[in-house]
Amino acid sequence: MNFEEYxxxxxxxxxxxxxxxxxxxxxxxxxxxAFDAIGPSVIKAQVPTGKRGxxxxxxxxxxxxxxxxxxxxxxxxxxxxxxxxxxxxxGRSDIHREFYAAVMNDSGSKGPLVLxxxxxxxxxxxxxxxxxxxxxxxxxxxxTGFDADAARALLDGxxxxxxxxxxxxxxxxxxxxxxxxxxxxxxxxxxxxxxGGGLVALxxxxxxxxxxxxxxxxxxxxxxPEKLTELEQRGxxxxxxxxxxxxxxxxxxxxxxxxxxxxxxxxxxGGKPAxxxxxxxxxxxxxxxxxxxxxxxxxxxxxxxxxCGAFARCEVMMEGLLNAWxxxxxxxxxxxxxxxxxxxxxxxxLKDRLGLVPYPDMDAASKAxxxxxRDAAKGDGA
Amino acid sequence: MIILRKEHRVLVQGITGKQGTFWTELMQAYGTNVVGGxxxxxxxxxxxxxxxxxxxxxxxxxxxxxxxxLFIPPLxxxxxxLDAIEAGAKNLCILTEHIPVQDVMYIMAARGAETxxxxxxxxxxxxxxxxxxxxMPAFNERIFKKGSVGVISRSGSLGTLMCQNIVSAGYGQSAxxxxxxxxIIGTTxxxxxxxxxxxxxxxxxxxxxxxxGTMEEEAAEYAATMSKPVIAFIAGGAAPKGxxxxxxxxxxxxxxxxxxxxxxxxxxxxxxxxxxxxxVGDALKESL
Numbered sequence: 001m002n003f004e005e006y007x008x009x010x011x012x013x014x015x016x017x018x019x020x021x022x023x024x025x026x027x028x029x030x031x032x033x034a035f036d037a038i039g040p041s042v043i044k045a046q047v048p049t050g051k052r053g054x055x056x057x058x059x060x061x062x063x064x065x066x067x068x069x070x071x072x073x074x075x076x077x078x079x080x081x082x083x084x085x086x087x088x089x090x091g092r093s094d095i096h097r098e099f100y101a102a103v104m105n106d107s108g109s110k111g112p113l114v115l116x117x118x119x120x121x122x123x124x125x126x127x128x129x130x131x132x133x134x135x136x137x138x139x140x141x142x143x144t145g146f147d148a149d150a151a152r153a154l155l156d157g158x159x160x161x162x163x164x165x166x167x168x169x170x171x172x173x174x175x176x177x178x179x180x181x182x183x184x185x186x187x188x189x190x191x192x193x194x195x196g197g198g199l200v201a202l203x204x205x206x207x208x209x210x211x212x213x214x215x216x217x218x219x220x221x222x223x224x225p226e227k228l229t230e231l232e233q234r235g236x237x238x239x240x241x242x243x244x245x246x247x248x249x250x251x252x253x254x255x256x257x258x259x260x261x262x263x264x265x266x267x268x269x270g271g272k273p274a275x276x277x278x279x280x281x282x283x284x285x286x287x288x289x290x291x292x293x294x295x296x297x298x299x300x301x302x303x304x305x306x307x308c309g310a311f312a313r314c315e316v317m318m319e320g321l322l323n324a325w326x327x328x329x330x331x332x333x334x335x336x337x338x339x340x341x342x343x344x345x346x347x348x349x350l351k352d353r354l355g356l357v358p359y360p361d362m363d364a365a366s367k368a369x370x371x372x373x374r375d376a377a378k379g380d381g382a
Numbered sequence: 383m384i385i386l387r388k389e390h391r392v393l394v395q396g397i398t399g400k401q402g403t404f405w406t407e408l409m410q411a412y413g414t415n416v417v418g419g420x421x422x423x424x425x426x427x428x429x430x431x432x433x434x435x436x437x438x439x440x441x442x443x444x445x446x447x448x449x450x451x452l453f454i455p456p457l458x459x460x461x462x463x464l465d466a467i468e469a470g471a472k473n474l475c476i477l478t479e480h481i482p483v484q485d486v487m488y489i490m491a492a493r494g495a496e497t498x499x500x501x502x503x504x505x506x507x508x509x510x511x512x513x514x515x516x517x518m519p520a521f522n523e524r525i526f527k528k529g530s531v532g533v534i535s536r537s538g539s540l541g542t543l544m545c546q547n548i549v550s551a552g553y554g555q556s557a558x559x560x561x562x563x564x565x566i567i568g569t570t571x572x573x574x575x576x577x578x579x580x581x582x583x584x585x586x587x588x589x590x591x592x593x594x595g596t597m598e599e600e601a602a603e604y605a606a607t608m609s610k611p612v613i614a615f616i617a618g619g620a621a622p623k624g625x626x627x628x629x630x631x632x633x634x635x636x637x638x639x640x641x642x643x644x645x646x647x648x649x650x651x652x653x654x655x656x657x658x659x660x661x662v663g664d665a666l667k668e669s670l
Contacts, residue, residue: 051598058526105483105484105487105565105566107565107566107595109493110486110487110490110568111487111490112484112487112568126630127515141491142484142487142488142491143491143492145490157404179484182482182483184483191421199597209482209483209484210385210480211456211480211482211483212482212483212484213479214456214457215457224655227457241626241628243622243627245622250500253539255537255539255628256537256539256563256592256627256628256629257535257536257537257538257539257540257541257563257592257617257628257629258537258539258540258543259539259627259628260540260592260593260617260618260620260621260627261540261543261615261617261618261658261659263620263621263656264617264618264619264620264658265659266620267619267620270659273620276621276627276628278628306538308540308542308543308546309506309519309539309542310517310518310519310538310539310541310542312539339524339525339542339543339546340519340539340542340543340546341519341522343522343524360661361547361550362543362659362660363656363658363659363660
């Protein structure tokens with residue numbers, strides 16, 4: 001789960017990292033009032049995405065009127081598909097130098113990775129590609145953690161002058177915040193060295209590990225959940241993974257891999273999938289709810305149901321589906337492919353209750369669904 | 383990685399739960415040598431015909447075991463896995479999905495050179511005709527039949543489907559290895575490929591990958607050195623960018639983890655990349 005800057009920065013503060021004096025506000029009036037308390041400010045759009053500056057979402061204010069006008073201009077903007085609902089009014093810093101720092105989960109080393117670069121304020125992928133010698137990184141043994149000695153070793157060879165010790169302390173605090181909050185990524189870019197030599201985190205990106213939300217419920221309430229369509233929200237509420245797509249062939253399958261593949265096969269046969277909907281894992285008893293969601297997608301013309309039982313048992317999924325069928329009476333053609341644990345029972349249920357026979361494999365079922373959608377589209381056009 | 387054999391002694395952590403019981407009975411019936419289970423609240427009792435212990439460490443003292451399978455809810459996995467590692471298990475199979483990633487990293491750091499881990503978020507593995515672990519329909523002879531094709535899959539459901547296609551094309555498998563759908567897993571595609579390359583009775587390997595990460599690209603480097611034919615299918619070619627496709631590991635970020643990158647790396651290594659899973663029979667016919 002992503003967090004907006006204003007919701008992420010308090011995590012740094014709690015770990016002993018300095019952040020500018022700031023207020024999160026949702027109206028131009030409140031922005032002017034915040035200016036009165038803070039003084040010369042930066043007004044920053046709060047959206048869970050980067051590149052706000054380029055989109056015009058960051059403005060400078062030297063008076064309360066300027067703060068009001070800046071907030072007026074920024075509030076309601078669309079940045080990378082996100083509507084700006086609030087701005088952060090933040091005191092300006094006297095910046096001498098800017099750095100980049102982050103701690104993230106690394107699948108390569110299967111542990112935390114600490115990164116630091118003297119090229120602050122830049123896109124880190126660019127730094128890594130163009131000036132890799134200015135980017136330092138180190139894998140951490142999560143059991144022993146990351147201390148000031150490890151930080152100094154990481155910084156060795158960079159021209160940091162007297163700031164080395166302060167940066168080492170900062171990195172240790174950043175690592176602590178990463179650990180305490182089950183971060184997937186905790187990034188400060190830029191980290192500013194200000195007049196007097198102190199370090200201030202000017203921006204912060206925090207991504208909370210979705211699998212750890214259950215042990216950080218208060219924190220997660222301040223996050224920005226992914227923007228969902230109405231149908232996707234229904235899926236979320238029912239704990240079924242549903243992603244709405246722009247095609248007309250519905251897909252209902254068990255397991256992430258099989259569901260993705262069913263989409264691929266629909267596309268391979270020239271069709272366009274209407275959705276990703278999987279009822280594998282713990283959701284396999286939820287076929288009933290899932291069928292309703294898939295059928296409610298506007299413009300859906302056919303449906304392929306692809307079950308391959310492993311942990312999820314075909315007869316359990318089929319029972320849910322048939323119950324939903326009785327209630328929902330689908331008007332579109334549905335094409336089945338059934339294999340794996342409980343397949344024989346499921347195939348018998350399908351025959352007994354609906355008089356239908358599954359296709360021999362997913363290619364045949366998907367192709368039939370694509371053809372049916374095409375025929376239906378022709379019918380619509382006529 | 384270790385491919386589970388019938389002589390391996392297996393501990394089941396979480397044996398008394400609903401899923402633990404259901405699958406332990408099936409594993410025993412198929413041939414898995416289950417020697418004990420763990421549930422701290424039911425230590426001293428017997429379940430599925432084997433003794434239940436308070437911990438894996440206790441179990442090791444009473445009945446030695448080689449491998450442990452965890453039927454444990456997400457927030458309990460870290461402690462259970464550390465217990466099994468401390469006990470000296472050579473192999474851990476972690477089935478659970480949605481374990482906090484920092485817990486997974488802790489487990490990975492804690493395993494010594496002697497402990498191999500499969501998963502998390504795997505459906506398990508089958509050594510055909512010998513034993514299985516996890517949630518696999520090992521009994522279904524239309525899916526698993528003794529033969530010479532080794533199969534690797536990030537996804538349980540898709541791996542199962544691929545196995546069924548292999549059998550219906552007239553072939554069979556030596557072993558199926560489910561490696562799991564998480565971004566951080568103990569046994570990578572490459573690890574599994576190396577293990578199957580050296581596994582007796584294996585003449586070809588079918589590798590079922592997914593978009594996201596770089597495991598297939600790394601496996602391709604090893605495939606290029608193999609004399610056995612390798613056939614691959616990569617799921618997610620039709621998936622939109624930036625969305626987690628059900629598996630936490632299946633997400634394309636920028637140019638990393640794309641279908642195109644994986645297909646290119648595999649084909650450059652001489653691997654046959656299938657358009658759909660139904661083509662596996664034809665590809666095996668050509669290469670065997």
